[in-house]
Amino acid sequence: MNRFSLFFIALLFLFMLNPLQSHSSNHNSASDLNPAFTIYDNIQSNNINVSDSLVWDRPRFNEREQEREYLVQTGIIGQGITDPNVIDAMLQVPRHKFIPEEYQRQAYLNIPLPIGHDQTVSQPYIVALMAEMLEIKPGDKVLEIGTGSGYHAAVLSELTPYIYTIEIVEPLGLRAAKLYDDLGYHTIETRIGDGYNGWEEHAPFDKIIVTAAADNIPQPLIDQLGPGGIIAIPVGGQDQTQVLTRLIKDKEGNLRTERVLPVRFVPLTRNNEQ
Numbered sequence: 001m002n003r004f005s006l007f008f009i010a011l012l013f014l015f016m017l018n019p020l021q022s023h024s025s026n027h028n029s030a031s032d033l034n035p036a037f038t039i040y041d042n043i044q045s046n047n048i049n050v051s052d053s054l055v056w057d058r059p060r061f062n063e064r065e066q067e068r069e070y071l072v073q074t075g076i077i078g079q080g081i082t083d084p085n086v087i088d089a090m091l092q093v094p095r096h097k098f099i100p101e102e103y104q105r106q107a108y109l110n111i112p113l114p115i116g117h118d119q120t121v122s123q124p125y126i127v128a129l130m131a132e133m134l135e136i137k138p139g140d141k142v143l144e145i146g147t148g149s150g151y152h153a154a155v156l157s158e159l160t161p162y163i164y165t166i167e168i169v170e171p172l173g174l175r176a177a178k179l180y181d182d183l184g185y186h187t188i189e190t191r192i193g194d195g196y197n198g199w200e201e202h203a204p205f206d207k208i209i210v211t212a213a214a215d216n217i218p219q220p221l222i223d224q225l226g227p228g229g230i231i232a233i234p235v236g237g238q239d240q241t242q243v244l245t246r247l248i249k250d251k252e253g254n255l256r257t258e259r260v261l262p263v264r265f266v267p268l269t270r271n272n273e274q
């Protein structure tokens with residue numbers, strides 16, 4: 001090797017070293033040297049913030065947590081509910097707060113319980129199943145007919161901040177509205193009245209849930225369901241087998257129903273004055 005080729009190799013070596021060094025300094029101060037990279041970075045974190053920015057009041061309770069966990073393991077996951085958001089909602093909402101004093105001990109059994117005025121709060125499994133049937137995404141606007149104890153709407157309020165619920169029995173509706181205030185479920189709007197006619201001012205809804213059984217799916221509710229929406233409702237009279245039914249309105253407005261499970265619910269009553 002002559003002197004010239006040695007010099008050439010040394011030059012090549014220096015040249016190779018330099019880009020490596022400038023790459024590492026680029027990495028340390030990307031914002032100075034490569035603004036395009038930094039802007040892209042910001043957009044990415046903004047996007048994450050956009051989806052995360054739908055944050056709303058979801059009160060948390062430690063009381064009777066172990067009973068909730070046992071119920072969810074055995075009666076919710078154990079019976080086939082798989083939607084992780086629904087499972088989490090069932091873990092969070094303190095059912096015992098919605099149950100009358102005399103049934104406190106049974107609050108975390110997987111059974112329906114009396115709530116006064118001849119009404120009942122559904123079995124937790126059915127609450128979870130109906131929530132899962134609705135496929136609720138954060139941001140969905142949901143209407144519930146039959147507030148009752150207020151428990152079911154509280155579970156739904158874990159899934160999206162836009163919950164509207166109507167109760168026909170005034171003392172029940174008032175009690176639930178007060179409970180929401182006391183417990184911190186501030187995203188639920190409660191109304192006293194006949195839910196058969198829906199809630200026109202807030203329509204269209206993405207999802208509608210009816211927690212009392214009707215012979216037919218009320219037409220006003222179908223009309224107030226937006227395209228791509230879902231209704232979950234028990235269909236059938238008090239002397240018949242009721243079937244938990246899912247009605248899906250596709251993007252073109254076509255309706256399709258699915259029969260999901262035989263059930264027993266209190267009847268959807270009508271308010272003749274309205």
Ligand code: SAH
Nearest residue numbers: 121146148149151152167168195211268269
């Ligand atoms: N979702 C309730 C279940 C309550 S049972 C809960 O979590 O506890 C069904 C409720 O539907 C009862 O409170 C009953 O009074 C109410 N209801 C019956 N017919 C109704 C109607 N037409 N409009 C609104 N609520 C009605």
